Amino acid sequence: MHRFDDNIKKALRDILGADNVTFSGDELLCYSYDATGKEFLPAGAAFPATALEVSEVIKLANRFNFPVIPRGAGSGFTGGSTPVRGGLVLSTERMDKILSIDSENFIATVEPGVVNGDLQHEVIAKGLFYPPDPSSLKFCTIGGNIAECAGGPRALKYGVTKDYVLGLEVVLPTGEIIETGTATMKGVVGYDLTKLMVGSEGTLGIVTKTTLKLIALPEATRSLLAVFNSLKECADSVNKILLSGALPSTLELIDGVSIKAVRTYSDTALPEAGGLLLIEVDGDSESTGREAALIEKVCRAGGAVEVRSASDKRGQRELWGARRAISPSLKNLKPDKLNEDVVVPRSNISALIEGVGVIAEELGVVIASFGHAGDGNIHVNIMIDRTDPDEEARGLKAVEEVFALTLKLGGTISGEHGVGTAKVPYIRMELTEEVIALMKNIKKLFDPNGILNPGKIFN
Amino acid sequence: MKNLKEYIPDLDRCVRCGSCRGGCPTLGAIRREWGSARGRLALIRAHIMGNTVDTAVFKKHIKDCTLCGVCEVACPNDIKVTDIILAARAELVDKEGLPLGASLVMKGILDAPKLGPLALKAASKFQKLLGSKEGKSVLDRFKMPYMPMGGPERSMPKLASTFFLETKEARAYKKPPSEMPGGIADGPVVAFFAGCAVNYLMPDLGLKTLELLAKHGARIVVPQAQACCGMPPLSMGDMNTAKSLALKNLEAFEGLNCDYITTPCATCTYGIKETFYNTLSGEGPEVKARIDRFAEKVRDITDLMVNVLKIESGQVTSEAGIEKRSVTYHDPCHLARGLGIRDEPREIIERSGVEFREMKNPCRCCGLGGGVGYSNYELSSAIAREKAERVSATGADILATACPGCMIQIKDSLDTNNVDVEVKHVIELL
Ligand SMILES: Cc1cc2nc3c(=O)[nH]c(=O)nc-3n(C[C@H](O)[C@H](O)[C@H](O)COP(=O)(O)OP(=O)(O)OC[C@H]3O[C@@H](n4cnc5c(N)ncnc54)[C@H](O)[C@@H]3O)c2cc1C
Ligand code: SF4
Ligand code: SF4
Numbered sequence: 001m002h003r004f005d006d007n008i009k010k011a012l013r014d015i016l017g018a019d020n021v022t023f024s025g026d027e028l029l030c031y032s033y034d035a036t037g038k039e040f041l042p043a044g045a046a047f048p049a050t051a052l053e054v055s056e057v058i059k060l061a062n063r064f065n066f067p068v069i070p071r072g073a074g075s076g077f078t079g080g081s082t083p084v085r086g087g088l089v090l091s092t093e094r095m096d097k098i099l100s101i102d103s104e105n106f107i108a109t110v111e112p113g114v115v116n117g118d119l120q121h122e123v124i125a126k127g128l129f130y131p132p133d134p135s136s137l138k139f140c141t142i143g144g145n146i147a148e149c150a151g152g153p154r155a156l157k158y159g160v161t162k163d164y165v166l167g168l169e170v171v172l173p174t175g176e177i178i179e180t181g182t183a184t185m186k187g188v189v190g191y192d193l194t195k196l197m198v199g200s201e202g203t204l205g206i207v208t209k210t211t212l213k214l215i216a217l218p219e220a221t222r223s224l225l226a227v228f229n230s231l232k233e234c235a236d237s238v239n240k241i242l243l244s245g246a247l248p249s250t251l252e253l254i255d256g257v258s259i260k261a262v263r264t265y266s267d268t269a270l271p272e273a274g275g276l277l278l279i280e281v282d283g284d285s286e287s288t289g290r291e292a293a294l295i296e297k298v299c300r301a302g303g304a305v306e307v308r309s310a311s312d313k314r315g316q317r318e319l320w321g322a323r324r325a326i327s328p329s330l331k332n333l334k335p336d337k338l339n340e341d342v343v344v345p346r347s348n349i350s351a352l353i354e355g356v357g358v359i360a361e362e363l364g365v366v367i368a369s370f371g372h373a374g375d376g377n378i379h380v381n382i383m384i385d386r387t388d389p390d391e392e393a394r395g396l397k398a399v400e401e402v403f404a405l406t407l408k409l410g411g412t413i414s415g416e417h418g419v420g421t422a423k424v425p426y427i428r429m430e431l432t433e434e435v436i437a438l439m440k441n442i443k444k445l446f447d448p449n450g451i452l453n454p455g456k457i458f459n
Numbered sequence: 460m461k462n463l464k465e466y467i468p469d470l471d472r473c474v475r476c477g478s479c480r481g482g483c484p485t486l487g488a489i490r491r492e493w494g495s496a497r498g499r500l501a502l503i504r505a506h507i508m509g510n511t512v513d514t515a516v517f518k519k520h521i522k523d524c525t526l527c528g529v530c531e532v533a534c535p536n537d538i539k540v541t542d543i544i545l546a547a548r549a550e551l552v553d554k555e556g557l558p559l560g561a562s563l564v565m566k567g568i569l570d571a572p573k574l575g576p577l578a579l580k581a582a583s584k585f586q587k588l589l590g591s592k593e594g595k596s597v598l599d600r601f602k603m604p605y606m607p608m609g610g611p612e613r614s615m616p617k618l619a620s621t622f623f624l625e626t627k628e629a630r631a632y633k634k635p636p637s638e639m640p641g642g643i644a645d646g647p648v649v650a651f652f653a654g655c656a657v658n659y660l661m662p663d664l665g666l667k668t669l670e671l672l673a674k675h676g677a678r679i680v681v682p683q684a685q686a687c688c689g690m691p692p693l694s695m696g697d698m699n700t701a702k703s704l705a706l707k708n709l710e711a712f713e714g715l716n717c718d719y720i721t722t723p724c725a726t727c728t729y730g731i732k733e734t735f736y737n738t739l740s741g742e743g744p745e746v747k748a749r750i751d752r753f754a755e756k757v758r759d760i761t762d763l764m765v766n767v768l769k770i771e772s773g774q775v776t777s778e779a780g781i782e783k784r785s786v787t788y789h790d791p792c793h794l795a796r797g798l799g800i801r802d803e804p805r806e807i808i809e810r811s812g813v814e815f816r817e818m819k820n821p822c823r824c825c826g827l828g829g830g831v832g833y834s835n836y837e838l839s840s841a842i843a844r845e846k847a848e849r850v851s852a853t854g855a856d857i858l859a860t861a862c863p864g865c866m867i868q869i870k871d872s873l874d875t876n877n878v879d880v881e882v883k884h885v886i887e888l889l
Contacts, residue, residue: 025512026520029505047491074492075477093490110852117481137535138481227803330537 001066002086004043008064012046012088015056020047020094031089034074035082036422042069042201049094051169051177051208057090058206059175061451069453070202072113074200075136075337078420079280080148080201090206098122099209107166107183112143112207116150119212129217131158134416143207144239149199151416153250153280156374158215158354160416162198168198169209173447196442200454201418204446218282221249222292223316225308226277226299229358231256233303234275235350238373241279244298246291247424251374252278252323258368259322261329268325271306277373278323280316296455297372323370330368334383338399344411346376355405356380363394363401377415403429419457427457460699460737463507463546470504470543472536473497479530484824485523485831488841493520495531496540503547521547523879526794526829529822542737544829548696553761557697565700569655569687571757614874615867615882616660622660623653628669629681635715636678647767649677650717650756654727655687656863664863664884668723668760673884675768676717684711688730689738694830705735709749712756719767721752723760723884725862726828729793732757752880759794760886761861763805770810770889781888785814787855788885789846789869790822791862804861804885811888816853823849827868843872851878859885 004012004023012021022028023044025307032039032161043066048054052251061068067087075377083089092113099109103126110119116130116137123130133152134140140150146168151160167181175301181187181194197205238251254276270276277299281291288311296307310316330337344352353369356378360367371379380402384395403426413430414423440458444450480486480497492498502517511517526541557565623629629651636648649672657665672679686707692700707732712720722728733743735750764770786808796799801822808815826832826842846869850858858869858880869881 024516024517026502026505027491027493029501029510030498033475033501035474035476073477074475075480091492093492096490115481136477139477139479328537331536384590 001043004066004088007072008060008066009044011064012044012057015053015060016046016048020049021045028089028099029118031071031074031091033081034071034076034079035418036078036079036082036147038075038082038421040088041084041086043233044087045091047094051171054090054125054171054206054208055175055177057088058171058173058451061088061450062174064127065395066451067454068206068451070143070147070206072141072147073115073136073139075140076144076148076420077341077417078414078422080418080420080453080456081144082421084421087451088215092141095143095208101128101214102125103128105183106216108212108214109209110142110212111139112146114142115116116142116145123214124217127217128214130164130212130214132161132164142210142212146198146207146210147200147202148416148418151372151375151377153252153372155372155377156251157247157249162195164213165194165198165210166213167211168194168197168207170205170207172205173347173449173452174284177208178205181211185213196284199418199457201420203443203456204452206452210286218284220250220285220288221280221282221310221316222288222309223319224277224279224281224299225278225319225322226293226296226304227271227306227308228275228277228302228304229273230303231275231353234277235353235373237277237299237302237304238349239346240302241277241295241298242374244294246281246294246298248279248281248291248295248374250278250280250372253349253353253373253378254322254326254370255368256362257333257366258326258330258370261333261368262322262325265329266325268321270322273305276322278319285311308391319375326368326370330381330383333366333368334385336384336386338382338384338395340380340382340399340402340413341371341377341415341417342380342402342406342411342413343375343377343415344406344409346374348409348411349373349376349378351409352378352411354407355409356402359398359405360399363398365389365391365394365398367398372415375415376411400426421456460549460740461542461546463503463543463550465482466543466546467504467507468517469538470500470507473500473504473538474536475501476535478533478535478821481533482529482820482823484525484527484529484826484842484845485838487845488826488838489523494523495797496524496534499524499544500540503543506547518551521551522834523831524827524829525792525811525824525831525842527768527824528796529824531552531568532796534854545693545696545737548694549637549698550696552696552698557695562697565692565695565697569691570700570703614871618659619662621662622636623658624681624685626662626666628666629653630683632669632681633683634681635680635717637716643877646676647680647718648716648829649679649763650712650715650720651681652688652712652720652722652727652731652757653681654722654724654863655691656685656724656867657722660867661863664723664887667884667887668721670720671764671889672768672845675764675770676813677768680715682711682715686711688724689831690730693734693738694731694732694828695833697858701734701738705738709735709753712753719755719758720756720761721760721763723795723861723886724864725791725794726864728757728759729797757859759798759803761794763802763889765803765806767779770807782812782814784857785816786855786857786859786883786888787816787818787850787853787858789818789825789850789858789865790820791860791865792822792824792828794861795822804859807885808859810887812855813888816855818849818853818855820849824874825865825868825872827864832864832868839868840872843868844876847872847876847878850880851876855880857881857883857888859883859888861885
């Protein structure tokens, strides 16, 4: 639905107040896109403040049969919050309160529009820690994180969003407000609806409140940068480190293509290398020292020609500067990129990296691989120029081949960005018809009228 | 200055990643995508392509940006968001002119032949024009852009009875030291740029600066022909006034043979050091060379005191009893992000002997800039409220900053929110 009639407009204004809903074409333009860059104009945008308002809006949508698209910060990489079939974008920007941080029970209760980084700040001030740290943490919302099951570099040691969601308040696609989960660390009464909601990409319900698990803030961190001449030695070292008994909080791999781009296009000082590992360990000052020494030894034995280390904030920031410089630098290679976040069992990282290199060569495209190697999640960036149709076609072919390779290596085609609209064409590569049918039935059960975020995950 | 259409390639580089949402002060207060850089750029792009429907909506969202620059630091693609927003505003002014009040101020006061009595006369004329009562400060009644006037609800310093440039101290320095008998024979020659806030509202801050400069070995000159730095008209999109002011300032300071040009106003420092290039970009290589010579000499007062005059703890005489008090510091956008000056003000604080307490996110915009203090007081004060809360949370007795604009804005917010903290310029701690 691309335009609302006056009845719907009036009803929405009555529920939300005239200031908290817009039908202005210009303002709606601002709710037509996410980080995929594609635009689909909605018919309206709503800014509810409470679960009750969300529920009323959803009931209205069922009555008048229009789509509702939940939206956090619109930083998603797969089009999840774009209104591909028009309808009403439901933004959580006004539901942005941290309701409580309970330092006794190590839990926080927040509204979905809270920005991940703001929550991190508040809990750190209380000596606590919320580990999920997507690179977008300064702007993405907890609601979006839950809907995508976002992860970050720290996933290796601490897990991803789903490991920290204890309970949810959800408005179902039929308008009922339910609570799932518990405010305790354990709880097995009935099916685990919390886990079902996490990662459901806003298709099964709208999260209006959540209770999150916190842990104690590690006292110290230490960062290492290991330089390898050969990418293979670099990739092989990932698993060697993990088998040595060390458990870094993050273990990031940067390939030669990325290093070269950073060296050429940014001021960040990086040695010439075939591959780099950026590693962080956390704990107390003694344990981090010990762990760092062990990792350094393993890296050197594995072929590292240089290992740098920093325990102070400034030094660490410098080491991590390389990681931050990658994305902007890659832009200079080619204007567009197809960014896929595949995951393989970590013993297969080396095989994945090698295979990606072969695909790049065979198809004649530039591919830069980097990412959270420690948990097997590699960001494969296929660099193309969309104005060159031949190159674009080869790029898309490369995506398919990378997915096929990933699945052959026992992996999955998306570790954290979700399916949205971008990966719809590929899900049959990973899921069987039976599984897809079951998922569609679950969706139907939750959302008989198909009003919530249609056109996502399945078509 | 490039016209808006020339920014299309820059707009095309925006990948809509949303990084610029993080830390945007107007987004924080408005809580709608159009309050962020990404939303504004999307609107501007549609506007250029002829796809916006309602100019009033477009205009409002373009005006609501404080030009704080946080988005530019966050943007992975280096998009010059504030330049693009300025170009959009300039285009609007080109098409529709300035609102009456703003245009009177721009032409009548800021671009008056001198920042002196004539401007005052102009101001009092407007006062009559607007029917305000005798005895009430013209600025209480009259909204002046950038220098935040905001109506009766805003607490504001009164219009000074003697403008800074009219004081006998300032007049005593009207000629360059080389033309003056006596005085110290060596030491750097420092030209003082007052700026509107110091001239009209805070002459004492100007006098204090002169006193410090003299005490620390500078030879001073205060050219009387100086003008407004041009930031108010620039941020409102009034390019003609901005141009005229830039040229006036170049003329006023050329030929003084000074080593440095300084001011206690962060916005003026940024304005005269960085923006003339953009404002006068159409004027050819000769003007560009003149700007180069001028801009190279411009140093913020905190930078000058710490890095040139090298104040040492021993030399510093601070207010009596200051060591028993505590201070927190607000980074003005134009100083911290605009010129990368963050350490110098803190060094001055340290040398004054006062206890320092860093507030949360001291670089967060105070909400005044970009004409928002003028055009949308409600938004401006919503942003400032957060600042007041963060100041209050430190428990400090004093809020110090390095920009008269920020001082006025934060003072207003502290008053409105009943936070009892004194507001000072950092150099007033010395
Ligand atoms: C520069 C950059 C770096 C990134 N790095 C990472 C990374 O390291 N790891 C990672 O995992 N992701 C990353 N992302 C992707 C993105 O930030 C995450 O997917 C994030 O979780 C999206 O949050 P959002 O608030 O922007 O949600 P949106 O993009 O607005 O929405 C995402 C999905 O969540 C749904 N949704 C939003 N709010 C709710 C709610 N309250 N209830 C139900 N459904 C809801 C939407 O319908 C949509 O399907 C990155 C993105 C960018 C641009
Ligand atoms: S300049 Fe400041 S207020 Fe304007 S869009 Fe950027 S971050 Fe927001
Ligand atoms: S950060 Fe830059 S590229 Fe990303 S949305 Fe904002 S302006 Fe566009």
